Amino acid sequence: MSRRVLVTGAASGLGAALVAAFRARGDDVLATDRVAADGIDLVLDITAGDDWAAAVAAVEQRWGGLDVLVNNAGVAGGGRIDRCTIEEWRQITEVNLFGVVRGVQAFTPMLKAQGSGHVVNVASLAGLVHPAGMGSYNATKAAVVAFTETCGHELAGFGIRASAVCPSYFRTHLMDSMQGSDTALGEIVKGLVERSRITADDIAAAVLAGMDAGEDVIVPDEPARQAYFLKWADRPAYDAVMRAQATKLQQVDA
Numbered sequence: 001m002s003r004r005v006l007v008t009g010a011a012s013g014l015g016a017a018l019v020a021a022f023r024a025r026g027d028d029v030l031a032t033d034r035v036a037a038d039g040i041d042l043v044l045d046i047t048a049g050d051d052w053a054a055a056v057a058a059v060e061q062r063w064g065g066l067d068v069l070v071n072n073a074g075v076a077g078g079g080r081i082d083r084c085t086i087e088e089w090r091q092i093t094e095v096n097l098f099g100v101v102r103g104v105q106a107f108t109p110m111l112k113a114q115g116s117g118h119v120v121n122v123a124s125l126a127g128l129v130h131p132a133g134m135g136s137y138n139a140t141k142a143a144v145v146a147f148t149e150t151c152g153h154e155l156a157g158f159g160i161r162a163s164a165v166c167p168s169y170f171r172t173h174l175m176d177s178m179q180g181s182d183t184a185l186g187e188i189v190k191g192l193v194e195r196s197r198i199t200a201d202d203i204a205a206a207v208l209a210g211m212d213a214g215e216d217v218i219v220p221d222e223p224a225r226q227a228y229f230l231k232w233a234d235r236p237a238y239d240a241v242m243r244a245q246a247t248k249l250q251q252v253d254a
Contacts, residue, residue: 003027004063006055008046008103009073011037014122014170017204018070025208027068030059034073046073046099052106059107065114068211069107071100072122078134080249089136096140097147104151112158118211119155119162121148125224128166128217129231129238132246141166145217152216164217165207168224170198198223 005022009015010031016039019031032044032055042058045051059066077092078084100121111117126134127141145164152162198221206220219225231238 003067004030004059004065005068005070006030006032006059006066006107007070007072008032008044008099009034011035011040014167014200014203015070015072017200018072018207021201021204021208022068028063030055030062046071046103047094049102049106052102056106056110060110066107066110066117068118068120069103069111070120070122071103073099074122076137078137080133081135084136092136093140096137097143100144101147104147108155108160111155111160115159117160119148119151119160120165120207120211121151121162122165122167123148125166125168125219125227127164128219128224129227129242131242133249149216161214161216163211163215165203165210165220166217166224166228167203167206167220168198168227170200170203170221 003022005027007015007019007022007029010019011033015031015033019029019039022029030041031039032042033040034043034045036043042055043051044055074096075092077088077096079088104119104121107117107119111119121144123144124137124141126138127143127145130138130142145166148162148164151160155162203220207218210218210220219228227238230241
């Protein structure tokens with residue numbers, strides 16, 4: 001059966017890949033992004049409450065309801081503890097956390113009224129494991145994971161599911177949005193993204209498979225699964241890996 005799907009951040013990267021994957025399954029997709037672009041059906045700035053209200057109205061007019069809300073839009077960022085400013089913390093939180101919260105709040109009344117729906121919030125492996133130098137990004141993505149779990153519990157009685165997506169590094173244009181004054185950290189992360197063999201299409205396919213399987217936390221790639229497994233299976237080994245990475249980061253400016 002064809003589903004009615006709204007995807008944020010759909011102009012490129014994982015958002016565009018998710019739109020293509022849903023449509024390949026026969027779903028009807030409303031592709032949104034903060035700027036008008038080819039393939040975008042609706043301009044939606046996830047930090048603007050009025051834009052979310054307009055999105056709800058557009059969905060109501062177009063379909064009369066929504067089956068899947070995909071909160072994908074986000075920005076990259078981070079910085080070492082003494083280099084990431086409070087203003088940078090505010091900026092990344094406004095997008096990566098509050099953007100998700102606004103979307104869920106906007107559509108929850110519709111989903112409750114129809115007694116069904118699936119909220120899919122794209123977090124990151126950084127929401128599950130927490131490397132050095134990424135405090136602000138880690139915190140926002142961990143918050144998305146926690147918020148999504150809360151949604152799953154709170155909305156289950158209304159027939160609504162919630163899933164958090166936690167990929168590792170994959171090739172995407174996300175680094176174009178990299179924010180922060182710790183430029184050395186930015187270059188390291190950019191290198192990790194560019195060296196990844198995983199594509200946005202790979203992640204999108206795994207997201208749909210995870211949704212089909214009813215997974216509350218979708219860990220869509222093998223590097224992410226290995227890192228998450230190490231954390232809960234052997235915490236001392238996990239800590240050793242993370243602190244070795246932190247030591248390398250300290251040497252960047254030496």
